[in-house]
Amino acid sequence: MSPRREVPPGLTRGQLDGWIRRRTAYINRFHVAHWYPSCCVQARVDLTAADALRKRLNAEDDQPGSRVTINHMINKAAANALRNHILFNGKYTRRDSAMIYQRVHAANVVDTGGMATRIVIRDADRLSLRELAAETHRLVSARRLTLGEKLDRYSELQEKVRLVEAMFWFLPYSSRLERELSHERALDFLVENPSTVVITNPGTLGVQDCKAMLFFGNLLTCLRAMAIEEEAVLEDGQLRFRRVLPVGLDYDQRLCDAGPAVRLLNEIRRNLEVPEPYLVGPAVEDPRAPLAWPAGRGGEEG
Amino acid sequence: MPRVSFDAAEHLVRYRDQVARHRFVNWTLSVHTRLDIDLTAADRYLAERARAGRTPPLTREHLWLCAAARVIRERPLFNAAYDGFRKLEPREDIHLRVTVERPQGMGRGLIPHADRLDPAGMARALEEARARAAEPWQVEAPPRRRPGRLGRLRDELAEVVNDYAPHLEPRLGAASGHDAGTFDVVNAGAYGAEDLHLVVLRPAVAALVVMAPREDVVPGPEVRVRVPMAVPFCHKVMDTDSAGYFLLHMQQLLDDPGASLGGEGGA
Amino acid sequence: MSRVEGGLEGADGAVLTRDDLPLAERLDARLDQVAGLRYQHLCPAANLHMGAALAALERFRAEREARTGVRLGLTAPLVRAAALALEEAPLLACLFDGRDRLVPAEHPALGVSVDTGDAARCLVLERARGLGLEELAVRIREAAARFRAEAAPAFRRAAPGAAPAGARRRRLAHLLAREVRERFAYLLPGEVERRFAGHAARQGHFTVHNLGALGVDEFKGFLRRPALAALWALTAQRRVVRGPDGRYAGERRLPLVLIFSQDLVPLDQACAFLRGIVRRIEQPVSLLEGAP
Numbered sequence: 001m002s003p004r005r006e007v008p009p010g011l012t013r014g015q016l017d018g019w020i021r022r023r024t025a026y027i028n029r030f031h032v033a034h035w036y037p038s039c040c041v042q043a044r045v046d047l048t049a050a051d052a053l054r055k056r057l058n059a060e061d062d063q064p065g066s067r068v069t070i071n072h073m074i075n076k077a078a079a080n081a082l083r084n085h086i087l088f089n090g091k092y093t094r095r096d097s098a099m100i101y102q103r104v105h106a107a108n109v110v111d112t113g114g115m116a117t118r119i120v121i122r123d124a125d126r127l128s129l130r131e132l133a134a135e136t137h138r139l140v141s142a143r144r145l146t147l148g149e150k151l152d153r154y155s156e157l158q159e160k161v162r163l164v165e166a167m168f169w170f171l172p173y174s175s176r177l178e179r180e181l182s183h184e185r186a187l188d189f190l191v192e193n194p195s196t197v198v199i200t201n202p203g204t205l206g207v208q209d210c211k212a213m214l215f216f217g218n219l220l221t222c223l224r225a226m227a228i229e230e231e232a233v234l235e236d237g238q239l240r241f242r243r244v245l246p247v248g249l250d251y252d253q254r255l256c257d258a259g260p261a262v263r264l265l266n267e268i269r270r271n272l273e274v275p276e277p278y279l280v281g282p283a284v285e286d287p288r289a290p291l292a293w294p295a296g297r298g299g300e301e302g
Numbered sequence: 303m304p305r306v307s308f309d310a311a312e313h314l315v316r317y318r319d320q321v322a323r324h325r326f327v328n329w330t331l332s333v334h335t336r337l338d339i340d341l342t343a344a345d346r347y348l349a350e351r352a353r354a355g356r357t358p359p360l361t362r363e364h365l366w367l368c369a370a371a372r373v374i375r376e377r378p379l380f381n382a383a384y385d386g387f388r389k390l391e392p393r394e395d396i397h398l399r400v401t402v403e404r405p406q407g408m409g410r411g412l413i414p415h416a417d418r419l420d421p422a423g424m425a426r427a428l429e430e431a432r433a434r435a436a437e438p439w440q441v442e443a444p445p446r447r448r449p450g451r452l453g454r455l456r457d458e459l460a461e462v463v464n465d466y467a468p469h470l471e472p473r474l475g476a477a478s479g480h481d482a483g484t485f486d487v488v489n490a491g492a493y494g495a496e497d498l499h500l501v502v503l504r505p506a507v508a509a510l511v512v513m514a515p516r517e518d519v520v521p522g523p524e525v526r527v528r529v530p531m532a533v534p535f536c537h538k539v540m541d542t543d544s545a546g547y548f549l550l551h552m553q554q555l556l557d558d559p560g561a562s563l564g565g566e567g568g569a
Numbered sequence: 570m571s572r573v574e575g576g577l578e579g580a581d582g583a584v585l586t587r588d589d590l591p592l593a594e595r596l597d598a599r600l601d602q603v604a605g606l607r608y609q610h611l612c613p614a615a616n617l618h619m620g621a622a623l624a625a626l627e628r629f630r631a632e633r634e635a636r637t638g639v640r641l642g643l644t645a646p647l648v649r650a651a652a653l654a655l656e657e658a659p660l661l662a663c664l665f666d667g668r669d670r671l672v673p674a675e676h677p678a679l680g681v682s683v684d685t686g687d688a689a690r691c692l693v694l695e696r697a698r699g700l701g702l703e704e705l706a707v708r709i710r711e712a713a714a715r716f717r718a719e720a721a722p723a724f725r726r727a728a729p730g731a732a733p734a735g736a737r738r739r740r741l742a743h744l745l746a747r748e749v750r751e752r753f754a755y756l757l758p759g760e761v762e763r764r765f766a767g768h769a770a771r772q773g774h775f776t777v778h779n780l781g782a783l784g785v786d787e788f789k790g791f792l793r794r795p796a797l798a799a800l801w802a803l804t805a806q807r808r809v810v811r812g813p814d815g816r817y818a819g820e821r822r823l824p825l826v827l828i829f830s831q832d833l834v835p836l837d838q839a840c841a842f843l844r845g846i847v848r849r850i851e852q853p854v855s856l857l858e859g860a861p
Contacts, residue, residue, distance in 0.1 A: 007547050007550045007551050007554060008547060009376065010376055010377030010378070010379060010380075010544070010547070010548075011377070011378070011379050012378070013378045013392045016378065016379060016382060016390055016392050017390070019379070019390070020384075020388060020389075020390040020539070021388075023538065023539065024388075026537070026538055027387065027388065027538045030331045030537045030538045032326060032327070032329065032331075032465065035331060037611055037791040037793075038791070039788065039789065039790040039791070040787070040788065040789040040790075041780075041785045041787070041788055042785070042786050042787035042788070043784060043785065043786050044786045200542075202335070202542040202543075202546060205542065205543055205546035205547070205550070206337060206546060206549075206550060207335050207336065207337060207542060207545075207546045207549075208336050208337055208338055208530075209334065209335070209336035209497070209530075209532070209787070210333065210334065210335050210336070210542055211333070211334045211499060211789045212331055212332070212333045212334075212537065213329070213331060213332040213333070213334070213499065213501055213534075213614070213791070214331060214611075214791065230520060230521055232518075232519035232520070232523065232808075232809035232817070233807075233809065234807075234809055234817060234818070234819045239519070239523055239809065239817045241521050241523075246786070246787070248787070253790070253791065256688075257684070257688050257689040258684065258689065258778075258780055258783065258785070258788075259684045259685075259688070259689065259783065262780070262783040262784060262785055263783075265784075265785075266783075266784055269784075306656065306657055306658070306659060308659040308660060308673060310660075310663055310671045310672065310673040311671070313660065313671065313833070314669075314671040314833075317832065317833050320832050320833070321667075321668060321832045321833060323832070324613045324831060324832030326611070326613075329613060334616075334789075401836065407835070407837055407838075408835060408836060408837035438835040438836075438837075439835075451755060451756055454668060454669065454755060455753070455756065458752075488836065490617075490836060490840070493836065493837050493840030493841070493844075494619060494840055494843075494844050494847075495617055495618065495619065495836075495840055496618045496619050496620055497616070497617070497618035498615060498616065498617050498618070498836075499615060499616040499789055500615050500831065501613040501614070501615060501831050517810065517811070519809045519810070519811060519817060523817070525811050
């Protein structure tokens with residue numbers, strides 16, 4: 001028998017109308033014009049070493065506000081790897097233009113019971129694993145406390161927006177039109193903006209695979225962590241089980257081919273499988289990495 | 303092996319409506335969400351039923367179809383019709399559109415009011431659906447298409463207008479078209495698929511794809527039969543959690559099929 | 570490319586500093602693709618996965634390599650299996666403009682994608698059905714070596730000084746004209762056929778990608794018109810299975826992904842095609858069927 005999980009009830013028929021009104025922002029964000037042809041590569045990460053490290057760190061400091069979880073380790077591994085593959089740390093701005101950021105601000109998708117929301121961990125690569133864990137705990141608790149109120153306010157705002165839209169139906173599309181017609185801000189580097197990469201963890205729901213047909217939004221890269229599995233392996237003829245984590249990377253096929261994307265994914269895998277040198281402290285920069293941030297180019301520091 | 307004869311022109315004429323249905327304005331941003339469903343309990347139930355000599359003989363497919371219909375009844379969001387913009391209409395009846403195997407190839411059958419059927423009723427309904435199955439190229443209500451190059455140009459310009467102003471779509475006489483049934487179940491495992499990512503077309507908001515069963519060695523050690531199931535969904539309407547809970551709910555029902563699916567659905 | 574103190578040495582021997590903003594150059598070069606590949610040019614792509622047991626192919630390869638002296642690798646048997654399977658599924662080698670033109674290939678050309686370290690390049694094998702395993706292996710290996718030798722260095726010198734006046738406007742005009750040409754090609758007589766021929770010459774009617782060496786366990790991709798399908802092979806995995814005697818044993822499996830256009834290719838035909846490839850890999854003697 002499979003392990004029991006709590007399954008919350010679905011929306012009732014009466015709630016559907018309110019539900020779709022609440023999702024106005026999602027409807028605009030996931031408009032077909034914002035998609036781009038993405039590919040997803042996925043690798044299975046052996047968690048043996050990461051589990052040992054997590055247990056050791058939590059034994060040293062068991063305060064709930066700084067406990068390290070696998071989720072924090074995934075975020076840290078991804079942020080550290082991006083330091084050497086900065087090409088993937090960016091977003092589209094206008095049509096045919098993209099920005100690459102020097103600083104790695106990792107957005108983390110948090111399920112708050114029915115509505116996904118994001119927290120942004122700034123400079124995730126510069127924090128230590130412990131600092132990242134503490135920052136995540138702090139942001140998630142704050143978001144959970146305020147989200148209910150914000151959702152109500154958001155719904156009220158949407159009502160008002162609907163009234164305006166009734167008069168100016170093109171308003172949600174004006175920004176898109178501007179974006180479509182403008183090639184202006186191509187390759188504008190060194191711009192401050194929160195969230196340069198998104199990391200999501202549907203694995204907490206038990207989901208074993210999750211990929212979009214085409215990627216959405218304006219970020220260049222999305223990382224997904226799936227449910228941890230117990231994988232059987234044979235070692236010297238003996239059967240044993242190891243915990244493996246499937247990690248997926250969505251990238252834009254137009255900006256790079258599979259090779260560079262897989263090399264980023266392999267670095268994330270290495271950071272998790274050899275955590276002591278690569279995961280605990282700030283990112284280890286590889287001066288030979290061909291897609292690292294150009295040395296000597298300033299950027300927003302501090 | 304001799305080369306198979308193939309008439310491209312004839313194929314294109316047959317699939318003309320499918321091509322029209324699949325134009326990009328009808329795509330949803332289909333997020334594929336997969337969970338491996340453990341069917342050990344379901345298999346035990348089927349074996350006990352077979353030993354008792356009860357008819358009609360049941361298969362796993364009948365059980366998961368029943369489970370899917372019951373989950374949809376509890377989660378009406380998955381049965382809604384969505385215009386791709388702001389209109390989400392719940393639908394009262396649950397009519398499953400299922401893939402069926404036939405000697406002449408895959409067909410699409412319809413199981414009306416699937417949530418009212420118990421597994422035995424589902425077995426009978428599936429046979430009827432197989433007998434009356436539509437060809438894979440048939441579309442219940444295809445969108446309008448104008449002939450010729452200029453017709454294509456006009457269609458594409460209308461698509462551009464729809465793209466920028468979806469409010470105007472009904473006024474322009476454009477429509478997404480639709481397939482039979484209210485929810486699609488694709489048994490890709492019947493053809494050996496180990497995973498399948500589909501594109502969901504509006505007005506549907508999701509579909510269920512069932513893959514070939516797999517034997518996994520799990521701690522014990524023991525061997526478990528698992529069937530990967532996926533729910534690709536429209537991301538405008540829901541997030542991964544909704545699809546994940548759909549699949550977890552399926553797992554709960556299939557963990558105890560005698561109690562959860564055995565009796566009348568009681569719609 | 571070798572590394573020197575304080576900068577990077579390009580293939581032409583010039584020493585570049587990192588201030589040349591290689592990322593900007595790289596993005597600029599790829600943005601042509603961003604402009605040229607919009608959602609209107611894509612197929613509704615379904616991704617179909619199946620695995621093939623590798624034990625028989627590994628034995629077959631070892632025997633054959635010992636006899637012929639030619640290292641076969643995995644790509645050549647895969648391409649051969651695809652060429653044979655396409656005979657049973659000619660639909661998948663057709664080219665389709667998305668609406669009115671579906672053109673079958675009399676002798677399908679197969680594209681083989683090769684990773685050059687930075688970007689992928691495609692080797693096109695004309696009349697691939699007529700090529701034997703050893704010839705395929707040799708041609709693929711030679712092409713991979715050639716592509717890697719020719720690969721542009723990751724860093725190129727930025728154009729010195731400011732861009733010439735009007736360059737930006739000309740670039741925008743170029744991007745717009747490209748998009749109009751892509752979008753409305755069907756309005757010009759013969760243009761679609763010319764594009765089909767160009768596609769077949771660049772990528773073949775059906776493309777095979779082997780990501781095995783890169784370490785990829787799963788893959789999901791999309792497909793650009795006019796192709797109707799493409800095949801991806803991933804890194805071989807070792808699964809533990811229980812044999813009939815109750816003992817556990819390791820089994821190497823090759824994950825395969827077929828991406829096909831959902832509008833025109835019915836699911837059962839796509840599955841039958843991929844099963845055909847799996848069958849040939851699991852029974853590799855069939856790869857010699859009709860070999861020259």
